[in-house]
Amino acid sequence: MELDRSVEIAREAIAGGADWIEIGTPLIKSEGMDAIRTMRKAFPDRTILADMKTVDTGAMEVEMAAKAGADVVIVLGSADDSTLLDALRSAHKYGVRLMADLISAPDPVKRAIELEALGVDYVNVHIGIDQQMTGKDPVSLLKEISERVDVQLAVAGGLDANSAVQAVKAGARIVIVGGNITRSDNVTEAARKIRQSVDSPEAVEIRNVGTVDQEIRAILKEVSTSNISDAMHRKGAMKGIHPLVRGKVVGTAVTVQSFPGDWAKTVEAIDIAKKGDVIVIYNGSKDIACWGGLATLSSLNKGIAGVVIEGAVRDIDEIETLGLPIYTSNTVPNAGDPKGFGEINAEITCGGQTVKPGDYIVGDESGVVVIPAERAYELARRAKEVNKTEKRLFDEIRRGGTLSEILELKKWEKR
Numbered sequence: 001m002e003l004d005r006s007v008e009i010a011r012e013a014i015a016g017g018a019d020w021i022e023i024g025t026p027l028i029k030s031e032g033m034d035a036i037r038t039m040r041k042a043f044p045d046r047t048i049l050a051d052m053k054t055v056d057t058g059a060m061e062v063e064m065a066a067k068a069g070a071d072v073v074i075v076l077g078s079a080d081d082s083t084l085l086d087a088l089r090s091a092h093k094y095g096v097r098l099m100a101d102l103i104s105a106p107d108p109v110k111r112a113i114e115l116e117a118l119g120v121d122y123v124n125v126h127i128g129i130d131q132q133m134t135g136k137d138p139v140s141l142l143k144e145i146s147e148r149v150d151v152q153l154a155v156a157g158g159l160d161a162n163s164a165v166q167a168v169k170a171g172a173r174i175v176i177v178g179g180n181i182t183r184s185d186n187v188t189e190a191a192r193k194i195r196q197s198v199d200s201p202e203a204v205e206i207r208n209v210g211t212v213d214q215e216i217r218a219i220l221k222e223v224s225t226s227n228i229s230d231a232m233h234r235k236g237a238m239k240g241i242h243p244l245v246r247g248k249v250v251g252t253a254v255t256v257q258s259f260p261g262d263w264a265k266t267v268e269a270i271d272i273a274k275k276g277d278v279i280v281i282y283n284g285s286k287d288i289a290c291w292g293g294l295a296t297l298s299s300l301n302k303g304i305a306g307v308v309i310e311g312a313v314r315d316i317d318e319i320e321t322l323g324l325p326i327y328t329s330n331t332v333p334n335a336g337d338p339k340g341f342g343e344i345n346a347e348i349t350c351g352g353q354t355v356k357p358g359d360y361i362v363g364d365e366s367g368v369v370v371i372p373a374e375r376a377y378e379l380a381r382r383a384k385e386v387n388k389t390e391k392r393l394f395d396e397i398r399r400g401g402t403l404s405e406i407l408e409l410k411k412w413e414k415r
């Protein structure tokens, strides 16, 4: 099933204008040389690039890929020179080309110069998927390398129509795109956008993503709390906290540690919170309200993004009319008193999750997740990848596969 799906994706990408077909490392690890044989059979006239990421026994792995039908074989640029030279001998013997991948190379510029001297056919300036999640991109590195070598340069790593143009302008002759095509819910259209952009670079307006915080918020607005929890290896979700009002909230936490029913600190937090913040409250009792309609209106006036409370809320009718996203453990008619015990902007526990001031809070109809500020960019990017995969799965199901067939659950059950 996985190979059939891969052939279908390749066919759709070609329909959108893709020239070569790259067989990625995960597919090769999952299906072996059959992945290459199947693609060669399906596309006899297309250039097939086998991303073997060979690190040892260069001659043998190039021979395997070449005999299976690859035209270009990728070896790791950081492999020992002896591996690369033997891979080259094998490539020449079997009439295939060799691409050296700079992924994770400690000094990629220096290594690109060495690889050119060794005689590889292409050097791939590649930022790996995990590295992309930390904000690294291949275009800046590509600019530096293209000024130092004449060998044909490929580029890979999270490329889309926008960055593909920049890569071509920076000297790339081959633009390798994976997830932004293969995980698209319309592969042909995704490929077509990239083809059009690289064919007419002047037509593409270079996107400005703003500050890191703005980029994080923009990504978090596109994904669900389910995607985020998956990206966090099923972690981050608050327990026993549910939405009062339909809608989505994305913001950074202002925390309140308070005591059962005491609503002084919860309300004073409105004065401290800024536009786009989420007030996160631990109040310790689900039977006495520490929040209501007046506090909600006051929060709306300040542009506060939402409120999350491990405790109780009242004035639900007013809150539903006001529309501010509020998540709570319980709703009751009775409130406590503003005694003033507690603390604002200390680290708290809410819904069983640790929440520090400045952590990102995302809430939707499924509930609330907490993203530690120090990993927010990486986890937002990973959640985006989860979201893309899910869109692709929806598309597969619409085409008639069952979920277990598409995921090949039987094949991958833990032994």
Ligand SMILES: O=C(CO)[C@H](O)[C@H](O)COP(=O)(O)O
Pocket (backbone or CB within 6 Å): 022, 023, 024, 025, 026, 051, 127, 128, 129, 156, 157, 158, 159, 176, 177, 178, 179, 180
């Ligand atoms: O190395 C790869 C898989 O083995 C990918 O081909 C490469 O990373 C490009 O994929 P993406 O555009 O998703 O980064």
